[in-house]
Amino acid sequence: MLLSRYFLPTLKETPAEAQIVSHRLMLRAGMIRQSSAGIYSWLPLGLRVLRKIERIVREEQDAFGCVEMLMPTLQPAEIWQESGRYDAYGPEMLRIIDRHERGLLYGPTNEEMITEIFRSTVRSYRHLPKLLYHIQWKFRDEIRPRFGVMRGREFLMKDAYSFDLDRAGAIRSYNKMFVCYLRTFERLGLKAIPMRADTGPIGGDLSHEFVILADTGESEIAYHRDFLHMSLAGQPVDLEGDLQPLVDAFTGKYAATDEQRDPAVEAALGEALVTGRGIEVGHIFSFGTKYSRPMNAVVVGPGGDSVCVEMGSYGIGVSRLVGAIIEASHDEAGIIWPESVAPFVVGILSLKPDDAACAAIGQRMYEQLVAQGIDVVYDDRDERAGVKFSEMDLIGVPHQLIIGPRGAKSGQVELKDRRTGERQELAVEAALARLLK
Known part of the structure; x- marks a missing residue:
């Protein structure tokens, strides 16, 4: 979505x-x-x-x-x-x-x-x-x-x-x-x-x-x-x-x-x-x-x-x-939803939607997750990063993929666990593999 x-x-x-x-x-x-x-x-x-x-x-x-x-x-x-x-x-x-x-x-x-x-x-x-x-x-x-x-x-x-x-x-x-x-x-x-x-x-x-x-x-x-x-x-x-x-x-x-x-x-x-x-x-x-x-x-x-x-x-x-x-x-x-009842299991946050690298990675990850039947929401809005972070936490999405312009240039994204707050920087393919498990 x-x-x-x-x-x-x-x-x-x-x-x-x-x-x-x-x-x-x-x-x-x-x-x-x-x-x-x-x-x-x-x-x-x-x-x-x-x-x-x-x-x-x-x-x-x-x-x-x-x-x-x-x-x-x-x-x-x-x-x-x-x-x-x-x-x-x-x-x-x-x-x-x-x-x-x-x-x-x-x-x-x-x-x-x-x-x-x-x-x-x-x-x-x-x-x-x-x-x-x-x-x-x-x-x-x-x-x-x-x-x-x-x-x-x-x-x-x-x-x-x-x-x-x-x-x-x-x-x-x-x-x-x-x-x-x-x-x-x-x-x-x-x-x-x-x-x-x-x-x-x-x-x-x-x-x-x-x-x-x-x-x-x-x-x-x-x-x-x-x-x-x-x-x-x-x-x-x-x-x-x-x-x-x-x-x-x-x-x-x-x-x-x-x-x-x-x-x-x-x-x-x-x-x-x-x-x-x-x-x-x-x-x-x-x-x-x-x-x-x-x-x-x-x-x-x-x-x-x-x-x-x-x-x-x-x-x-x-x-x-x-x-x-x-x-x-x-x-x-x-x-903080249990994964079994979360409205969306994965949330993708593109911190700069008008950046070509951010947009490409975001769209690719979104399409691959949807194709695997995972409930995913993609925040593609032209909003400040703070608004996106706070709303994703407010609605309780368990796994959050954060795509920023710096990381996007090197093919890196950040994966955040909503329950623990833990963040990991991973290559795009590694983040997708982690989520598809």
Whole structure:
């Protein structure tokens, strides 16, 4: 992408309404613009990041046997009345009456909708288990929307739903999603800690929230220091095998939010206890027959009797993750994206576009990187070098190729690592080889 043709409305000053780092940087980097309270337009740079996160989430859901579908944003009120949640959910639900006097709502979640679809299509235990998911916009009418995309009213969410014949099957599905979430957050460049959680309005008796570490996080957390070194990287995961030991390895370690901390356990941990701040980015639930029983979601069991299916739901805040990653990874100059979700992986800065040698090297490197499928942005604008440096750091491009007139004469460029700030002077071919690795 040539920056001279791109739409990147960056801001020099921090907007007064932005209270937290991610909100400030997303506005300054030209990623979002507010439409109304808690509702945002995603501008090209922000949309690129959002789509990359969505892609990774989707790939991991698919890898763990989930089947994608798409449910509507508007849902009929009667299915929520059937489950008993229509009145219980509270004022966060946006209720609508259409021209035919039918009640609708803008979905804050999809347990009722997916249960209605399941009960009308699945009849036999032979078609179980089922894991279904979609990635769709949700709406919750927060009384005080704030912190940008971290706590908005409209947000993009991945929600998956499991259907099993019995409790044992439901736990297997739960464990599968537990491991899927750990792997998803690792791919996003995040250290996620699973914590036992309250089930809230979703219901059930088994729930974990996944909290990422961030100095500017919204909640105080305490956890065993082993979490800092635990990883699934390189570990083969047998999706058809027993995942319980792997889940136990994580849940067996102490981890708690500020409201759930256990002084006795923490005292026993001693130096193994670490405290910090975190941000919730995912939540999983196993809630048995909370929805299937009132909505009569049954199948014919092995003995010919009717069996009420066991269910679970599994959410990841896709748009919230954009802000959460920034909260976990930034400095005074701007955003530091993990390479997996960066809007552009490589940025080329031509410090003197009207210099023939600079222009030739810049165009050649740009074309070769694009040909290899690398997301690259080429700052070919007639701007001061300081502006180019500051904007490339602000938007967080991980690898920056700097082409100046002196180096260009001898076929040299400078390669900068955004995260460490390290710079290396390399020959053009060596820089290209480094990036193409």
